[in-house]
Amino acid sequence: MTNALTAVPSLTSLSHGGGCGCKIAPGVLANLLKDMPLAQHFPNLMVGIETADDAAVYRLNDEQALIATTDFFMPIVDDPFDFGRIAATNALSDVYAMGGQPIMALAIVGMPINVLPHDVISGILKGGESVCREAGIPIAGGHSIDSVEPIYGLVAMGLAHPDRIRRNADAKPGDVLVLGKPLGVGIYSAALKKGKLDADGYRAMIASTTLLNRAGAELSMLDGVHAITDVTGFGLLGHALEIARGAKLKVQISLGQVPLLPGVEVLAREGLVTGASGRNWAAYGAQIDLDASLDDVARALLTDPQTSGGLLVSCRPEDVPRVLDLFGQHGCERAAVIGQVEAGPGRVEVMR
Numbered sequence: 001m002t003n004a005l006t007a008v009p010s011l012t013s014l015s016h017g018g019g020c021g022c023k024i025a026p027g028v029l030a031n032l033l034k035d036m037p038l039a040q041h042f043p044n045l046m047v048g049i050e051t052a053d054d055a056a057v058y059r060l061n062d063e064q065a066l067i068a069t070t071d072f073f074m075p076i077v078d079d080p081f082d083f084g085r086i087a088a089t090n091a092l093s094d095v096y097a098m099g100g101q102p103i104m105a106l107a108i109v110g111m112p113i114n115v116l117p118h119d120v121i122s123g124i125l126k127g128g129e130s131v132c133r134e135a136g137i138p139i140a141g142g143h144s145i146d147s148v149e150p151i152y153g154l155v156a157m158g159l160a161h162p163d164r165i166r167r168n169a170d171a172k173p174g175d176v177l178v179l180g181k182p183l184g185v186g187i188y189s190a191a192l193k194k195g196k197l198d199a200d201g202y203r204a205m206i207a208s209t210t211l212l213n214r215a216g217a218e219l220s221m222l223d224g225v226h227a228i229t230d231v232t233g234f235g236l237l238g239h240a241l242e243i244a245r246g247a248k249l250k251v252q253i254s255l256g257q258v259p260l261l262p263g264v265e266v267l268a269r270e271g272l273v274t275g276a277s278g279r280n281w282a283a284y285g286a287q288i289d290l291d292a293s294l295d296d297v298a299r300a301l302l303t304d305p306q307t308s309g310g311l312l313v314s315c316r317p318e319d320v321p322r323v324l325d326l327f328g329q330h331g332c333e334r335a336a337v338i339g340q341v342e343a344g345p346g347r348v349e350v351m352r
Contacts, residue, residue, distance in 0.1 A: 008117055011083060012193060015074030015149045017276070030283075046162065047098070051169040051246040054094040054229055057160075065162040069094035072108045072153020076189050076307050077206070080120045084127020084152060086209040090232070090308035091154035092135055096213040097230040097311055099166035099220025100158035102135050107142030110151035124152050135212055164220045168229035168239075169246025171314035175226055175341040177251065178323050180215065180332045181208055181310025183236060183301060184264030191272040204261050209308040215330040216311055224319030231309035235280050237288055237302045239312055240348050243341070247314075250344030254351050255291075255298055259334045264304075268297045276305040289349040302350065314341055 024032070036049065046065060047057035055069035071091040075083045088105070095102045107128060111121050132139050132154075139154070188205040191197040197205070219225045227247070231239045236258065244251040280303040281288075290299065310332065315323050320337060327335035 008120065009115065010078040011075035011080065011120075011150055012078050014112060014115065017074060028283075046165060047167055051167065052242050053168050054097040057098060057165050059162050063161060065160050065165055067095050067098045067100040067158040067160060068155070070108065070153065070155045072151055073307070074149050074151055076209075077192065080123030081127040081130075082206055082210070084124040084129075085131050086206075086308055087152045088128035088131035088154055089210050089212055091156045092131070093213045093230045093232075093308060093311075095156050095158035096216030097166075097228050098158070098160065099164050099216055099228060100160035101217045102137045102156055102158040104137055104157050105132050105139050106155040107139050107144075108151065108153045108155065109142060109144035110147035110149070111144070112148055112150060113146045116150065124150070128152065128154065131210065131212070135214075160217070160220065166216075166220045166225060166228040167246070168227055168242050171227040171243050171247040171249060171251075171341045173249060173341060173343045174317070175314040176317050176320050176337055177240070177253070177339040177341065178313040178315065178320065178327070178335060179231070179236070179259065179310050179338045180213065180313070180327050180335045181211070181231075182259035182261045182334050183231070183304055183306060183309070184261035185209060185306045185309065186274045186277060186304040187264045187267050187272055187300070188261060189307070190274050191267045194272065196267070196270070196272060201263060208261060211331050213311050215326045215332060218326050219311070219313060219323060222315070222319055222322060224316035225313055225323065226316075227314040229312050231306045231312050233276065233305045233307075235277065235303040235305055236312070237348055237350070238280055238284055241284055241287055243312070243314060244348055245346040247341065248346050250342045250346075251339060251348045252342060252351065253302075253339035253348065255294065255302070256352060257336055257338045258301070259336045260301065265297065265301065268300045273300045274305055277303045280305065287347050289347060291350060291352050293352055294350065310335070
């Protein structure tokens with residue numbers, strides 16, 4: 001769609017997908033990476049690609065570990081400032097998910113420079129900078145290219161004590177799972193593209209996707225918090241499966257306890273789901289045990305790609321009140337217990 005007065009194309013019309021729904025399907029990605037050598041000869045590399053964790057971690061000394069990650073994608077919304085904010089919030093989330101505190105970012109910018117007005121591109125950059133300023137860090141540089149589709153994101157770096165790094169693979173039997181944000185961003189984005197997302201839905205979408213996952217840095221200070229990841233493009237089931245595989249345990253999720261953004265179930269029943277949801281299920285559905293009473297809508301909700309989604313925390317039952325309190329202190333009032341970790345194969349079981 002273009003603006004008839006200015007003939008400026010909307011951001012989402014220039015991209016074939018948006019947000020974390022742009023991710024390469026997990027099955028395809030696994031195949032691409034299967035012959036990649038593991039970094040076994042670097043003893044200070046604490047976290048690499050072995051468990052598909054949220055960021056790489058390198059031990060600098062006995063007191064500091066460097067967390068490094070990158071995340072970028074094509075527009076999920078048309079407002080330039082909002083797009084920049086969402087992309088930056090999403091990128092910084094990986095640092096928080098490792099239990100770290102961001103210290104600096106670099107911008108990744110690919111824009112159709114002769115198609116988009118420069119003030120639109122500038123608006124995207126300003127949106128990203130505003131989030132980094134909120135996080136207390138600078139965007140200290142970056143790289144830009146002239147590309148066919150608009151792309152924006154960050155290289156994000158952070159620090160944590162080596163003993164406080166929280167991997168996605170360290171869940172323990174008996175742990176409780178807590179999800180920090182409600183699901184439904186992908187469904188909202190599908191509705192937005194088809195002009196079926198109302199103003200309240202858009203506000204809820206922006207509020208969720210621009211809320212920094214700051215709680216991660218404080219959650220990592222709790223001994224009873226064993227594993228943290230963030231829920232993004234592979235959906236809740238995909239990231240829960242990474243926890244299950246990494247820990248070689250069974251993750252059990254109760255759908256009725258999973259928080260949802262307002263109205264997303266209705267939108268999903270109208271068929272407003274992303275193609276990435278189906279690709280996610282095709283990639284890992286064989287490792288998911290769904291209750292027989294759950295329908296295609298339930299599956300769509302659980303595989304919905306989340307852009308700048310919430311943290312998924314695996315912790316001791318006695319630490320749940322403190323975990324929920326920390327989430328609430330950082331604006332995640334809808335954080336909820338959604339399941340548990342048990343002995344069993346590295347699979348995910350979903351109950352009603």
